[in-house]
Amino acid sequence: MAIDISVDKTEINVGDEVTYTITVSNNGPNDSSGVKVTDSQLADFTFVSASSDDYDSSSGVWSVGELSNGSSVKLTVTVKIDNAGN
Numbered sequence: 001m002a003i004d005i006s007v008d009k010t011e012i013n014v015g016d017e018v019t020y021t022i023t024v025s026n027n028g029p030n031d032s033s034g035v036k037v038t039d040s041q042l043a044d045f046t047f048v049s050a051s052s053d054d055y056d057s058s059s060g061v062w063s064v065g066e067l068s069n070g071s072s073v074k075l076t077v078t079v080k081i082d083n084a085g086n
Contacts, residue, residue, distance in 0.1 A: 001024065001025065001026055001027065001032065001035070001067075002024070002025045002027055003022065003023070003024055003025075003037065004022070004023045004025070005020055005021070005022050005023075006020065006021050006023075007019075007020045007021075008020070008021075012081055013081065014081050014082065014083060014084055015080070015081065016080070016081050017048055017078055017079070017080050017081075018078070018079055018080075018081060019076055019077070019078045020076070020077055020079075021074055021075070021076045021077075022037060022039065022062070022074065022075045022076075022077070023072055023073070023074045024037055024064055024067065024072060024073055024074075024075075025071075025072035026067040026069055026070065026071055026072070027070075028069040028070060029069060030069055031066065031067070031068045031069050032066065032067045032068075033065065033066045033067075034065070034066075035063075035064035035065060035066070035067050036062065036063050036064060037062040037064060037075075038059075038060055038061050038062075039055075039060040039062060039077065040060060044081065044082050044083040044084075045079035045080065045081060045082060046082055047077070047079055048078040048079055048080055049077075049078045050075060050076065050077045050078070051074075051075055051076040051077075052075050055077065062075050
């Protein structure tokens with residue numbers, strides 16, 4: 001398994017909405033089941049939306065489920081920046 005995270009902006013200010021994409025890839029050699037990804041959001045964000053109903057914004061857990069060998073899935077999450085920080 002491999003996880004990649006990308007963000008749609010390079011400069012972010014308080015009040016901005018930022019969308020980031022989490023890509024999970026199964027590099028094999030076997031199919032996987034029960035796949036879950038935990039997204040540890042910082043306290044300086046407010047959740048806005050996610051591209052999957054399988055993402056629980058209160059716990060930060062994305063229940064991917066089954067992922068066959070060689071396949072990948074993407075989740076986009078949009079958050080609002082509430083406070084300045086890194």
